[in-house]
Amino acid sequence: MQSETELNLIKRAAEGEHRAFRLLVEEHHLNVFNLVQRIVQQRELAEEVAQDVFLKAFRSLHRFKGTARFSTWLYRIAYNEAISNSRKKKFSFESLNETNVSSETATMQAEEVGGVEEDRLEQLELAIAELNADSQALLTMYYQQNQSVKAIGEIIGESESNVKVRLFRIRKQILATIAAVPQQP
Secondary structure, three states: OOOHHHHHHHHHHHOOOHHHHHHHHHHHHHHHHHHHHHHHOOHHHHHHHHHHHHHHHHHHHHHOOOOOOHHHHHHHHHHHHHHHHHHHHOOOOOOOOOOOOOHHHHHHHHHHOOOOOHHHHHHHHHHHHOOOHHHHHHHHHHHHOOOOHHHHHHHHOOOHHHHHHHHHHHHHHHHHHHHHOOOOO
16 A cells, blocks of 8 residues: 555645655656666666656546556556557667666576576576566566566556466576576586
């Protein structure tokens, strides 16, 4: 559930108070940007799309009903905008190694794989880079942004079971990609 403070900010922003909306943007900008960047995979384009997301959110605040968390509503806008943009542009994707990965992401991945050596972490990053943008976005929402399966389902417009199946298949695909890489002695 959202805090009274956030609900108050949303109400004030919906009434046109720019300072209240700026506080909401500051709270959610990094997560929106990370989600968008995972999909569009170009930093400059991700910055533009993230700005468009917040502009669209500001114009649509009057439609926010509060039945879902504000972050879920906002991430749905971000997801749809990024997917729409990537379909329109048909740009070439960079590998994960060429994009700017935050140290937080690298730390989280290192913790998730436990005591795996650096080369295994590199293999993991390369396997993730081979995924399509939609799969990378799901991983970002689930692992980096700690979104629940239910929230992700609301964001992408799928049932919880579909989200679970997709996450399972993505993990399986990553493991298969890593297993296919010859191990060095």
